[in-house]
Amino acid sequence: MTSLADAVSRYLRHVTVERGLSPHTVAAYRRDLALYATFLEQRGVQDPAGVTGADVAEFPTALATRESPLGASSIARVVSSVKGFHRFVAEEGLVDDDVTTTTRPPKLPARLPKAISISQVEALLAATDGDEPTRLRDKALLELLYATGARVSEAVSLNVDDVIEGDVVRLFGKGNKQRIVPLGSYARRAIDAYLVRVRPLFSARGSATPALFLGTRGARVSRQNAWLIIQAAASRAGLPMEVSPHTLRHSFATHLLEGGADVRVVQELLGHASVATTQIYTLVTADALRDAYGQAHPRARWRPGEREARAVDEARATEAGATAPTA
Numbered sequence: 001m002t003s004l005a006d007a008v009s010r011y012l013r014h015v016t017v018e019r020g021l022s023p024h025t026v027a028a029y030r031r032d033l034a035l036y037a038t039f040l041e042q043r044g045v046q047d048p049a050g051v052t053g054a055d056v057a058e059f060p061t062a063l064a065t066r067e068s069p070l071g072a073s074s075i076a077r078v079v080s081s082v083k084g085f086h087r088f089v090a091e092e093g094l095v096d097d098d099v100t101t102t103t104r105p106p107k108l109p110a111r112l113p114k115a116i117s118i119s120q121v122e123a124l125l126a127a128t129d130g131d132e133p134t135r136l137r138d139k140a141l142l143e144l145l146y147a148t149g150a151r152v153s154e155a156v157s158l159n160v161d162d163v164i165e166g167d168v169v170r171l172f173g174k175g176n177k178q179r180i181v182p183l184g185s186y187a188r189r190a191i192d193a194y195l196v197r198v199r200p201l202f203s204a205r206g207s208a209t210p211a212l213f214l215g216t217r218g219a220r221v222s223r224q225n226a227w228l229i230i231q232a233a234a235s236r237a238g239l240p241m242e243v244s245p246h247t248l249r250h251s252f253a254t255h256l257l258e259g260g261a262d263v264r265v266v267q268e269l270l271g272h273a274s275v276a277t278t279q280i281y282t283l284v285t286a287d288a289l290r291d292a293y294g295q296a297h298p299r300a301r302w303r304p305g306e307r308e309a310r311a312v313d314e315a316r317a318t319e320a321g322a323t324a325p326t327a
Helices: 004-018 023-042 053-065 072-091 118-126 133-148 152-156 185-197 199-203 223-237 245-258 263-270 275-296 306-323
Strands: 168-172 178-182
Touching: 004 023, 004 072, 023 053, 023 072, 053 072, 118 133, 118 223, 118 245, 133 152, 133 168, 133 178, 133 185, 133 199, 133 223, 133 245, 152 223, 152 245, 178 263, 185 199, 223 245, 245 263, 245 275, 263 275
Parallel strands: none
Antiparallel strands: 168 178
């Protein structure tokens, strides 16, 4: 009989080697399943065959009511990890049935992506102006994030050779899927300045690495470093909202669509597997049009809460349409 710990280890090897998931994603699975294993052990369950439907059904409640409760989105992610694990042990013949087939993650409210305006992006980027080595690096990083819509994990994983002649960059997304994205003149100039004036300086302080973005000691910039760089720039820019790497990704998509880009093109640039995911951004740009119309037209006043409710309905309809079976 396979123990719970051994089954989890086999599953993590599976998603690492056979499915080729990123180290970040595998680490998230490991954390999620550690929570699940602790929960099961507290109930006296030692192996996958001993897990019941009741155990799985009560796990989300335990996450929501523990001393440091998880939010709905985090619980949904953990439940998804658990379902993947149980599907794997059933397919491997470690158990007779998948006990999670009737388990549904908590229903999440439809949330529109948070983007900042073009002027706010410009203020953020201007906050990295300067000739100091760290400022030149920070500008290159932020310009690249906004120019390409890259996820922060994709940006910090870049190597120098991934910046290709002809003003394009090679990004490696989820599942190690590769896509080519244009850089734009501003980002290209910022990266060139960083490569010529700063990277050799930082590289000399550490061991040889092909990483594009380096810290002051010569090591690859981490995801956490990138967050701190963006938050510091937002603070200097005096932006009133919280700004994260994903804020720049959302802003990239929103501003492209507002500028007339086709949603399929934006899907390709973002590396979305489904166009339904990208279409959420069309609700953001439609919001801007509705706001302008509602302010200007005398017979187009929205009742309180009506616009938000309609946006949520449209998001749900879009997702339902994307997942509905075809004839």
